[in-house]
Structures are given as structure tokens and as C-alpha cells.
Amino acid sequence: MIDKKHWSLKTLNGPSPFELAIMVLSLFSVFIVIMLTFSKIDPETRRVLLFIDTSICLVFMSRFFYELFKAPSKKFYLKHHWIDFVASIPAIEALRIARVFQILRVVRLIRATRTLIIPLLRQSKQTTLAGLLVAMVLILAAASVLILLVETGAEGANIQTAEQAIWWALVTISTVGYGDFYPVSTVGHIIGAIVIISGVSFFGVISGYMASVFVAPDINEREERSESNKQDIKSALEQALERMEQNQQQMEKNQRQMLDEIAILKQQLIDKN
Incomplete structure (x- = not known):
């Protein structure tokens, strides 16, 4: 249950660069399908378009299995992304229009994201x-x-x-x-x-x-190192403050002991007199 929540929250952070790339390729492949279906083109041009569309399908299929392999919950991923697999099948031409759903999914993510440039720059x-x-x-x-x-x-x-x-x-x-x-x-x-x-x-x-x-290190790597340095500095400061507090407590204890000894000496002098 935790994995599912983590996966869904990660998705709502906004589309990744590869998701945007898949959206563009999906839009392009839908255009190719429309050309193949409704346009009167010569056989060789049709073959070129089919070759290109099949290559795009291989890209889609590769990404689908890569994301499936990375997914913390395979069942959850298949449940929400099975349409991507259907749209990646190059042999069945009628299923290629299913790539519209890939476009709609990324458009929904873009609408849920307030800014798109900063996340792309952070993932250079x-x-x-x-x-x-x-x-x-x-x-x-x-x-x-x-x-x-x-x-x-x-x-x-x-x-x-x-x-x-x-x-x-x-x-x-x-x-x-x-x-x-x-x-x-x-x-x-x-x-x-x-x-x-x-x-x-x-x-x-x-x-x-x-x-x-x-x-050149990536921006994320630099930020991670900077965050790590901040944590180290914070830890060092906390340790220094803790040592100072311990020293202060020891000084107060020594001071009380000295005052007690002085009080005893004064009492001894009074008794002698």
C-alpha cells in the first residue's frame, strides 16, 4: 500500500523529460496513422511511414518494459499502464490509435504541474x-x-x-x-x-x-553534495553546542564545589576564633 502511494505521488510531481518525449513521439505516430489511413500515398511512401511507425513502437515497447522493471509494484504499474503496451504493438494497425491515451496522460500531468521549465532544467x-x-x-x-x-x-x-x-x-x-x-x-x-x-x-x-x-556534475548531484555539506555543518555545530553545554555544566559544578569549600573554611575560621 505504501509503494502504491509512493508511486502515485511521484507521478503527480510532473512529467519527466522522457514522458514529454514519449508524448511528442505519440503525437507524431498518431499523425502517421492518420496519414496511412486517410491519405492516398504511393506504396513506397507508405512503406517508409510503416518503417518509421514500427521504430517508434519499438521505442515505446522498450520504455514500457524498462518502467515495468523499475516499478516497485508490477501489478500496480500494469493496471495503470496496460494501454501503453497495447499502443506499442506495431503489427496491429487498429491499436495504434490508442497512443492518444499516452498524449492525454502527459497533458494531464502538465496541467497538474505549475511550472515545467524548472523540473526539466533540474533533470538536465x-x-x-x-x-x-x-x-x-x-x-x-x-x-x-x-x-x-x-x-x-x-x-x-x-x-x-x-x-x-x-x-x-x-x-x-x-x-x-x-x-x-x-x-x-x-x-x-x-x-x-x-x-x-x-x-x-x-x-x-x-x-x-x-x-x-x-x-561537469549534474545539478542534482551538486545539490545533493551541498545538502550533505549542510547536514555535516549542522551536525558539527550541534556537537559543538553540546560540548559547550557540558563544559558550562562542569564549570558550574566546579564553582559550586569551590563555594562550598570556601564556606567550610570560613566556618572553621569562625570556630577557631
């Missing part, structure tokens, strides 16, 4: 990782779809299938550039240039993040 590592995850998925998805739409039918084009479009987007954003697939149209060149610039920026952020992991 998670915010960076979540941002990189969302950026990578969105850039790869947009680049794959756009390059396939632009290059299909162009004279001398060599990017004609979903696999070729996704492979080109991967090698371009990583700035490897094998050269086996490349755009031939002007618009394709512009898309490629944007993807290359995004890739350079993307890996620049990764390099900065790795440097911060190994060099």
Missing part, C-alpha cells in the same frame, strides 16, 4: 537524452519521406524505394556519406544540405553531452 541529463531521441526520430522520418517524394520520378534518380530513402537519411545525418545513394534534383540537394547541417549539430550536442557527463 534526461532532458538532453530525451531531446536527442525526439530530434533523431523526427529528422530521420522527415528526411526519408521528403527525399522519397522529391526523388521519385526524377531523371537519373537512384533513391526509389523505402529502404534506400531510410539508408540515405541515416548515412547523411551521420555525415558518413557512402555515396551509394544520393539526390539528383535541386530540391533533393537542399534537403540533403539541411540533413547534413542537422547531423553536425546533432552530434555536436552529443559530444557536449558526453563531455558534461564525464566533466
Whole structure:
């Protein structure tokens, strides 16, 4: 019972960076489902969208089992998050609309949170990782779809299938550039240039993040050390005050003993006289 209360209170503190990332990916995947259901698109573009949606489902599934493993009460987690598992199944297209519930859950958490920026800044590592995850998925998805739409039918084009479009987007954003697939149209060149610039920026952020992991301590770690130092100082002050109080009591005791001895000596002098 205590674990359940702890879990629910933790959830009400506000959405974590990864929960916000899942919300964005859920919104994007719902858009993909709508495109696949209601739009008239060519077969290769449909395959690209299915590949992207399946990759997002794998991200959802991985997060679900990770959170299930971390949950103090597995039964409580399954009871309140079973819809996440249903929405993560990539093979059944009708169940993918269940991701709307993931969006609604995070929106509810955002409304329950008075401020969102401060919690994200306090969790800088998670915010960076979540941002990189969302950026990578969105850039790869947009680049794959756009390059396939632009290059299909162009004279001398060599990017004609979903696999070729996704492979080109991967090698371009990583700035490897094998050269086996490349755009031939002007618009394709512009898309490629944007993807290359995004890739350079993307890996620049990764390099900065790795440097911060190994060099700069996290804000939470600094706060924990500061809190620990405060506790040490407080404990030292309490011990010092306790010693001072003991010394004062000893001095008062010695003073009483001296006064008693003086009184005895005075009485002895009076008796002699």
C-alpha cells in the first residue's frame, strides 16, 4: 500500500523529460496513422511511414518494459499502464490509435504541474537524452519521406524505394556519406544540405553531452553534495553546542564545589576564633 502511494505521488510531481518525449513521439505516430489511413500515398511512401511507425513502437515497447522493471509494484504499474503496451504493438494497425491515451496522460500531468521549465532544467541529463531521441526520430522520418517524394520520378534518380530513402537519411545525418545513394534534383540537394547541417549539430550536442557527463556534475548531484555539506555543518555545530553545554555544566559544578569549600573554611575560621 505504501509503494502504491509512493508511486502515485511521484507521478503527480510532473512529467519527466522522457514522458514529454514519449508524448511528442505519440503525437507524431498518431499523425502517421492518420496519414496511412486517410491519405492516398504511393506504396513506397507508405512503406517508409510503416518503417518509421514500427521504430517508434519499438521505442515505446522498450520504455514500457524498462518502467515495468523499475516499478516497485508490477501489478500496480500494469493496471495503470496496460494501454501503453497495447499502443506499442506495431503489427496491429487498429491499436495504434490508442497512443492518444499516452498524449492525454502527459497533458494531464502538465496541467497538474505549475511550472515545467524548472523540473526539466533540474533533470538536465534526461532532458538532453530525451531531446536527442525526439530530434533523431523526427529528422530521420522527415528526411526519408521528403527525399522519397522529391526523388521519385526524377531523371537519373537512384533513391526509389523505402529502404534506400531510410539508408540515405541515416548515412547523411551521420555525415558518413557512402555515396551509394544520393539526390539528383535541386530540391533533393537542399534537403540533403539541411540533413547534413542537422547531423553536425546533432552530434555536436552529443559530444557536449558526453563531455558534461564525464566533466561537469549534474545539478542534482551538486545539490545533493551541498545538502550533505549542510547536514555535516549542522551536525558539527550541534556537537559543538553540546560540548559547550557540558563544559558550562562542569564549570558550574566546579564553582559550586569551590563555594562550598570556601564556606567550610570560613566556618572553621569562625570556630577557631
